Amino acid sequence: MSPEDRRTMPLLPLSMVMQLTELTARQIRYYEEHNLIEPVRSEGNRRMFTLDDVDSLLEIRELLDEGINMAGIKKVFAMKSNCVTNSNIATISYAKFRSILRDEIQQVITVQKTSLRQGDLSG
Structure with missing residues (x-):
């Protein structure tokens, strides 16, 4: 299994992510509603998070601490997404x-x- 596969594997429940990120369940659900993270749902319909999701949540928290609002954070994530998906842009x-x-x-x-x-x- 590659390191990238491990990072995208849904392993962590909401309670563990709350401890790792120091965010509330409501905050995490809010960021999910705004499509900043996309946790996978288990058979019991519980959210399961990847290490990449945790990194994104930590980045969101850091950007908020720096004074960037949600619109700005969405732009940052869109820019990151475009940089990753657009092969014409220098990496x-x-x-x-x-x-x-x-x-x-x-x-x-x-x-x-x-x-x-x-x-x-x-x-």
């Missing part, structure tokens, strides 16, 4: 992608602070 590492995203967020924050300061000076 970059996940770490590089995160670095680029952090730089862009920092630029937006800096511009917002600058414009707020300029507004205070002109008033």
